Amino acid sequence: MLYIVGFGPGDVGGMTLAAREALNRSEVIVGYTAYVGLMRGLFPEKEYLATPMRGERERVLAALGLAAEGKTVSLISGGDCAVYGLAGLALELAPKGAEIELVPGVTAALSGGALLGAPLGHDFAAVSLSDLLTPWEKIEKRLDCAAAGDFVIVLYNPSSKKRADYLARACEVILRHRSPDTVCGIARNIGRDGEEARTLTLSELKAASVDMFTTVFVGSGETKMINGKMVTPRGYKNV
Amino acid sequence: MLYIVGFGPGDVGGMTLAAREALNRSEVIVGYTAYVGLMRGLFPEKEYLATPMRGERERVLAALGLAAEGKTVSLISGGDCAVYGLAGLALELAPKGAEIELVPGVTAALSGGALLGAPLGHDFAAVSLSDLLTPWEKIEKRLDCAAAGDFVIVLYNPSSKKRADYLARACEVILRHRSPDTVCGIARNIGRDGEEARTLTLSELKAASVDMFTTVFVGSGETKMINGKMVTPRGYKNV
Structure with missing residues (x-):
């Protein structure tokens, strides 16, 4: 069994x-x-x-x-x-x-999301930045489509020693469709020693250094900061 | 608290x-x-x-x-x-x-996925078909982008009495970019009485009738059937 x-x-x-x-x-x-x-x-x-x-x-x-x-x-x-x-x-x-x-x-999209607030309150896409098994062109195409569709985007495997600039490259693709002020979040060592979470803008994310124990969240056009938390409203508030 | x-x-x-x-x-x-x-x-x-x-x-x-x-x-x-x-x-x-x-x-993407096999083995997007709080134009745009990006797509809230034809409409949008033979799956009453899961093609899905207790999975171009299970390979097999 x-x-x-x-x-x-x-x-x-x-x-x-x-x-x-x-x-x-x-x-x-x-x-x-x-x-x-x-x-x-x-x-x-x-x-x-x-x-x-x-x-x-x-x-x-x-x-x-x-x-x-x-x-x-x-x-x-x-x-x-x-x-x-x-x-x-x-x-x-x-x-x-x-x-x-x-x-x-x-999965880390959910556990990391709960540390940051409720970034996955509406439609979202998960993309791995690891090109060990996927050509970068395919990764770039998916990032471009997810950004064009205004999805909240969760980035798995955002970095490694050999791919130190991949997060910056991913942010550049997303910036084709999103404002530099887009609310973003980083969760690290989720559920383990050294657990941390912080929010930042998309332009700050582009310059950020992350490691392989990190999961990255890029908000949609509707994502906002509420009392220090990253929240993507589903729209209930106005019903 | x-x-x-x-x-x-x-x-x-x-x-x-x-x-x-x-x-x-x-x-x-x-x-x-x-x-x-x-x-x-x-x-x-x-x-x-x-x-x-x-x-x-x-x-x-x-x-x-x-x-x-x-x-x-x-x-x-x-x-x-x-x-x-x-x-x-x-x-x-x-x-x-x-x-x-x-x-x-x-979430149902994970629990329903485990009933069907491993549909979420690579990048995926979650889209709700409920237009109570989101205009249909935005839903359609997201479906179009997710299909263009070759994401595995998980559809939440695929139907209700007032929205009986929404799943068919969603499949039509996805068919702009995907083959009618794309491997799809349906999971219903996950973890509850009457739990069921079955696989079908995208063209069969378009004609299927589902209820609000159902979660729908549309494979990417890489998703395949293996011994009755819906599997999206990450690529490890060829490493």
Whole structure:
């Protein structure tokens, strides 16, 4: 039996009860090294198998192999199991008839949003800035379309050592359609030590330095600051 | 103290531990009638205040009023607290300095996605088809941009009695940019009695009849069917 578990931001409160139950039931928990570290603190009695970043294929095959041996296994992703997680790859690589249960979780757009206020109060789009698996042209096209559609935009993987200028490039694309004063927000280390959230304008965001533990929010034309919080109204107030 | 709680799809497993804790701590739970019914089954000992649909403003003001009297109150939304939920309106209407904590939850894009497979394995956009608070022209523009950007598209509020043809109209807009064979999915009554999920093509979706308890998924150009599941690969398989 293989559970593919999205464990949320990383603290026990952000995990669903179904995720906790799946992890409790599992004999082996398989994941990326940093995530295994987080779960080891919460479920110290379990057997763990950690694989490094970019070892996604081996990680998924290892989990499927253990499950095929009859073990109860959890393959873990931070946030949700599917949103930039491992569920898709596991479903692709699984043999027909494999017993798999997907356990969704609170993705960073939601947990980071709650730290900032209610940026996702209306239609939104999620875009990953990682070009490891997606050509930059496709990323740029999506940013352009999301900005043209006046979506609130959530940026996952906004930076890495090799991609230090990607956030600035993304902001330039969005600025084709949005005012430099657009309300934006940054959430970092959500649900973990060093958790922080702050708001800034789109022009400030363009100059900001962020790391790979950060999720970035760009408001729509309707997003505003209310008592220090980033809020995209749905319109109820005027009904 | 006011908690604004997204309780997830509706079953106890889909709720986060933080949501359960907030509800356990609350003296009064305030929400839309159908949601109050769901929570009453899980937390029978609590005091409840239910208000009908479209009573959002009164509901939020009632919750803020009870909190101002010194009560511990939870204002509940299905799914996440912000995504088409009440967090934004509560932050707008709250007096300065009010003690408010936002508790994010698993929104239908994630819980419905897990029933269908892993449709949200790459960039996605969420669009509500409800024109109660948004002009149809804006909804159409967003659908057009999301389709042009090759996002996976999640449609919230795809139908109601007064808007029986909205899903067909949305599919027509998306068909400007997508093949009629695009893999799509429908999830209904997620986490509740009568839960169901099925996949179909975009041209079949255009002719489908859905209700207000349904969430609709339109695949990107990369989404495919794998062993009966709807999967949008992130690209790991070819790394």
